[in-house]
Amino acid sequence: MFRTPEEETRELAKEIRELKDILREISRKLGQIEGRVKRVFPTAFPSLPSQGVRTSVPKINNPPTISSQEALNIYDELVKMAKEGRKDEVQRRLETMGLPDLAFLSRELGVPVGKNKPSRKVLLNGVLGRISESMMLSTSNLRERINNQQDIEKTNPDISPEKP
Amino acid sequence: MPDKSPKTIATINFKGGVGKTTVTWCLGDVLSSTSNMRGLMFDLDAQMSLTQAIALNEATGFLQERFGKWYETARQRKKTIFDALDAFTKPMPHFDFPVGFDFIYQITKNFHFIPSVEDLYWQELEVFDRDGVRGFIGRLLGKISNNRQIPPYDFVLFDCPPSFTLLSYSVLSCCDLVLIPVNPDFFASRGVALILNSLRLRIEPHPLPKIGIFMNKAKTWGNSPTKEVQFYMREVQKVCDEAAKSQAIDARFFKSYIRERVGIKRAITGGGVPPEMISDFQDLWRECVEFLG
Missing domain, CATH: 1.20.1070 (Rhopdopsin 7-helix transmembrane proteins)
Known part of the structure; x- marks a missing residue:
């Protein structure tokens, strides 16, 4: 329901x-x-005949379309969105990002990916991990986090945990 | 008249392993050996890491003879930092503890040292009264400055324990700068938020000294910190700005950083700061002085 x-x-x-x-x-x-x-x-x-012009999917090694500063600005924006409780939006934004840009963002954040060509999922999880770290670092203490959560719940009762 | 009093700097972090002891020693060593400055360094940690590192001769693994003899004599004559603290907290009208080179060890001509003793564990067991200990370090520095046999110092460094002891309280309520080393990882960065948000509560009602935070053990690629280090530098900078605003403290994240090098771990016992790292500590000192104004 x-x-x-x-x-x-x-x-x-x-x-x-x-x-x-x-x-x-x-x-x-x-x-x-x-x-x-x-x-x-x-x-x-048997090898299949060519199926016409294939649409080119941007590869991880392609040059990014964003600069280093733009990548960091995007990251700050994502952290802000996550802090406001818009985590689904953050996920969607990262999922729709081109692979070269996502790889570039992940590199700019120093995400340790461990492979030459990491998958989109690895990159996405790496960036999401950095966002979680930023959120935890910027909230000074547990009490403050609890208070923030309570404030969010007051203003947006839809996301309150269900009560028995 | 220019201010002749030494710059007093306490290296502190409640997280262990961030490099407090090594940084304190390296900073003192670099300043006293590459400039005309004279420095005094305190080991206030009952774990005695700095004292043991200075005492240890890496080649033999035994205590260095000169320091070993001096240290034993100091203990026998009751001229240790613990004896000074004991004398300070006795219910007497004056702080009766003459200071000289039987209390201060001369590592080199320009770099002097007051070692730790195991007895300092007692102050963690709250044998001493908190308010009774507060003025101890300030009064001890006053005694040292007023002694004509001891040359004036340009800087005084304190290696503090990774916990908040009565001696940390005494140092923090009189020093000019609290220097917090942080490492490029999540837990160390989180530790900065905790220390910045609790320092005021810990030393109230006394005013907080200035607080300088810098990145230690920074991995580099070429001549710059790696992207991962840069990420944590940005995050710690934000933590620092946030705490400065919310706690009304004068905290600054320094641009200078200390690089991670294998040689630095053996700097104290193995005979000095690696030559390629001297500029790291000189840059850090320049920023400290600039911040102190």
């Missing part, structure tokens, strides 16, 4: 994200199976 349309939309968006994650995982597993079968029965997989 949803109390407001906004709550329903949020839940829907969450479920879509979860389903996409599941489909990505299934696709990855199918790819692995296909690879193994191809190695055993190469003739069963």
